[in-house]
Amino acid sequence: MDIFLLEAVINGLLLGGVLALLALGLNLIFGVIDVVWIAYADLVMCGMYAVFWLYSGLGWLLPLAFLAAIAIVAVLGVLVHVLIIAPILGSAPINQLLATGGLLYFLQSFATLVFGTDFRNIGVRLPIIEVGDLFISFARLIAFVVALIGAVALYFFLRRTYIGTAIRAIAQDRDIMGLMGVDQRRIYLVTSAIGGALAGLGACLLALQYDVHPFIGNTFGPLIFMVCVLGGLGNMIGGFVASFIVSQIISIGGYYSSVELSYVMAFTLFIVLMFIRPRGILAP
Amino acid sequence: MLSLAGVCAGYGSLRALFDVSLDVKEREAVGVIGPNGAGKTTLMRVISGLIPLSQGEMTFDGVSLPGLPAHRIVTHGIAHIPENRRLFPRLTVEENLRIGAFIPQARRHFADRLAWVYDFFPRLKERRSQPAGTLSGGEQQMCAIGRALMSRPRLLLMDEPSAGLAPLLVRQVFELVGRIRAEGFTVLIVEQNVQQILDVVDRAYLLEVGSIKLSGTSAQLKHNELIRKAYMGL
Numbered sequence: 001m002d003i004f005l006l007e008a009v010i011n012g013l014l015l016g017g018v019l020a021l022l023a024l025g026l027n028l029i030f031g032v033i034d035v036v037w038i039a040y041a042d043l044v045m046c047g048m049y050a051v052f053w054l055y056s057g058l059g060w061l062l063p064l065a066f067l068a069a070i071a072i073v074a075v076l077g078v079l080v081h082v083l084i085i086a087p088i089l090g091s092a093p094i095n096q097l098l099a100t101g102g103l104l105y106f107l108q109s110f111a112t113l114v115f116g117t118d119f120r121n122i123g124v125r126l127p128i129i130e131v132g133d134l135f136i137s138f139a140r141l142i143a144f145v146v147a148l149i150g151a152v153a154l155y156f157f158l159r160r161t162y163i164g165t166a167i168r169a170i171a172q173d174r175d176i177m178g179l180m181g182v183d184q185r186r187i188y189l190v191t192s193a194i195g196g197a198l199a200g201l202g203a204c205l206l207a208l209q210y211d212v213h214p215f216i217g218n219t220f221g222p223l224i225f226m227v228c229v230l231g232g233l234g235n236m237i238g239g240f241v242a243s244f245i246v247s248q249i250i251s252i253g254g255y256y257s258s259v260e261l262s263y264v265m266a267f268t269l270f271i272v273l274m275f276i277r278p279r280g281i282l283a284p
Numbered sequence: 285m286l287s288l289a290g291v292c293a294g295y296g297s298l299r300a301l302f303d304v305s306l307d308v309k310e311r312e313a314v315g316v317i318g319p320n321g322a323g324k325t326t327l328m329r330v331i332s333g334l335i336p337l338s339q340g341e342m343t344f345d346g347v348s349l350p351g352l353p354a355h356r357i358v359t360h361g362i363a364h365i366p367e368n369r370r371l372f373p374r375l376t377v378e379e380n381l382r383i384g385a386f387i388p389q390a391r392r393h394f395a396d397r398l399a400w401v402y403d404f405f406p407r408l409k410e411r412r413s414q415p416a417g418t419l420s421g422g423e424q425q426m427c428a429i430g431r432a433l434m435s436r437p438r439l440l441l442m443d444e445p446s447a448g449l450a451p452l453l454v455r456q457v458f459e460l461v462g463r464i465r466a467e468g469f470t471v472l473i474v475e476q477n478v479q480q481i482l483d484v485v486d487r488a489y490l491l492e493v494g495s496i497k498l499s500g501t502s503a504q505l506k507h508n509e510l511i512r513k514a515y516m517g518l
Contacts, residue, residue: 162386169372169383178354179332179364181387181435 003133005255010136012251013244017144018205019220020243023227024151024236025198031171031234032191035085035096039104040199041221043080047073047203048212049111052120062124070200077196078189086188104217111214119211126208143205150201151240154194163190171234226270232280242281246270285310285470286331286362286439291340293330300326302494304340308439313461313471315481315488315502317515323494324474325367328443331472332364333357344439359387363437367444369428373417377408377427380416384434393436401430404463422453429460433469440464442473446480458484478515482506 026040037043050072054065084099126138158164166182167190177184210216227246231238246266253262277283287307294300300323308314316324329335331342333354342349347360363384371380381401385394402409405426411419416427425445432440445461446454454477461484465471475481482488482502490498490511498508505511 162382162391165375165379165382166386168379169375172372172374173370175334176366176370178334179358179366180383180431181355181358181390182383183353183355 005252007134007136008251008255009248010134011140012248014137014140014144015251016244016247017147018202019223019227019247020240021147021150021198021205022202022220022224023231023239023243024154025195025202026224026228027231027234027236027239028154028167028198029191029195030228031236032167033081033085033089033188035089035093036100036225036233037080037195038097038100039080039107039217040195041217041224042104042107043073043076043196043199044203044206044220045111045212045214045217046076046107047200048207048210048216049115049120050200051204051207052122052212055122056120062122066204069204070197073200073203074193074197077192077194077199080196081188081192085192086185108214108217115214117214119213121211122207124208137209139208143208146201146205150198154198157194163187167191223266226267230270230273230281232283235280235282238280238282245281285312286344286472287342288331289341291330291337291342293326293335293337295326295335299338300494301330301337304491304494304496306489306496306499308470308472310438311465311468311470312487313465313473313485315485316472316474316491317476317478317481317488317505317511318491319515320476321493322491324491325443326494327491328364328366328441328472328474331357332362332441334364355387358435358437359389361436361438362441363432363435363439364441365428365432365443365445367447369424371416371419371424371427371431374415376413377416377419378412380427380431381408381434384431387435390435394434397434397436401433404433404467405430421449422456425449425453425457426460429464433464437469439470439472442471444474444476446475446477454480478511 022040022044026037030036047069050069051065054060054068055062060068080103084103085096088095088099129136129138129141158168166177166187170177170182170184170187174184223246227242228239230246231240231242249266249269250262253265273281285308289305291304292299292301304327316327318324326335330337333349333352337350344360344362349357372383375383381398382394385391385397390397407423408426408430411423416424419427442461445457449457458480461471461473473481473485482505485502487499487501488505489496498505498510500508
């Protein structure tokens with residue numbers, strides 16, 4: 001096998017990890033609350049700024065800055081639910097889309113106001129690992145491993161705990177949760193906090209690899225949505241699988257042609273698959 | 285134990301219950317019979333807090349229920365088995381039972397309670413890691429009852445337990461009601477299957493177009509001319 005192709009495959013795999021993590025968060029919120037957070041990638045942007053501000057600005061230790069950023073975005077997630085979603089939960093889905101779409105512009109403008117449009121970098125330089133003739137970015141490897149750990153932790157939380165079981169149940173039959181002694185509003189808050197925390201974790205992993213600027217959400221936000229729809233909105237396993245398919249197309253396509261063209265390929269495949277499997281690749 | 289006085293309720297401007305008064309004493313099994321659309325399910329949903337009442341009083345062991353949300357009412361010891369069972373189809377049997385023990389006082393006794401339910405329904409133990417959606421109708425009813433019993437209720441509300449079941453299973457379900465009573469639970473049960481339910485309960489109320497038309501012991505109602513003609517086809 002061509003060594004550069006192998007490198008592209010590995011890079012695709014590593015890229016897929018963070019994408020999968022963010023897709024899990026968005027799918028979780030959609031599955032439980034039945035709302036699409038259009039501004040999800042912009043919560044990630046806020047998290048990246050939080051890391052930048054705490055680490056580069058205030059001089060915190062990096063692990064502490066990471067934990068704080070996760071907590072900050074988790075709180076942001078709760079605020080998004082309480083301030084924006086909860087008041088319009090009963091109204092038409094289009095209103096919820098518009099409201100979180102408005103949040104997207106709000107967050108981007110707010111970040112521009114506070115941090116300006118400069119590209120910021122936390123300036124942590126992680127080594128490149130050489131395995132034989134292969135070069136692998138350590139930052140990407142960490143991002144992949146941590147994203148997988150996050151996904152596994154979420155899996156066990158949803159499987160093993162009472163709240164996790166209730167979160168899965170609520171997506172199947174909303175109306176009778178009260179009869180089980182479950183307060184729907186509390187489940188929504190917990191879900192929003194988890195969705196926010198996953199965005200915060202994604203932000204930490206991306207801050208190691210990329211510069212942050214107010215519009216960085218626009219670069220990977222559409223990818224997250226494509227992955228979620230490809231896997232079937234609300235289908236967490238589908239989204240997980242789709243993340244790796246999409247990241248491989250982008251990575252291998254980029255190797256054979258160019259990065260720009262690889263995005264064209266990924267979105268073309270997306271459009272084709274929407275005709276063949278409109279309810280997601282893993283839909284029964 | 286449970287007492288309703290002058291309860292009115294409905295959906296928006298549509299009124300479904302008019303001045304309903306009813307009571308259930310400890311360890312009693314009470315039936316509410318009546319035709320489709322009489323308001324039987326609404327009555328159950330009002331008691332468990334899914335629908336607010338617009339007028340009247342409702343107490344359970346001295347606790348005033350109106351105004352309490354459904355998830356608080358469960359903690360006072362009322363479990364409601366909804367019509368058509370409403371299991372979580374993609375959760376396993378055991379996960380369905382775990383959701384039934386969601387309230388804090390039930391979580392503490394989860395292991396004991398689960399063993400008790402499996403003892404009561406050995407079939408559920410065999411099927412415990414299967415998705416609830418793959419169970420047969422009778423097994424689903426067992427799972428729904430088991431899920432309700434996981435919260436350690438004192439009063440069990442059963443909404444049309446025989447709905448959608450084959451005739452043979454209907455008989456099994458009514459036998460189950462008898463077994464549940466023998467365990468000391470108080471039961472309020474809503475049914476269209478008048479003949480069979482009157483064999484199981486001590487007393488019953490007849491609900492028609494939202495109001496109580498008749499009440500009495502099972503024996504009295506079985507010999508009532510109106511009930512024999514309209515509901516038992518005799």
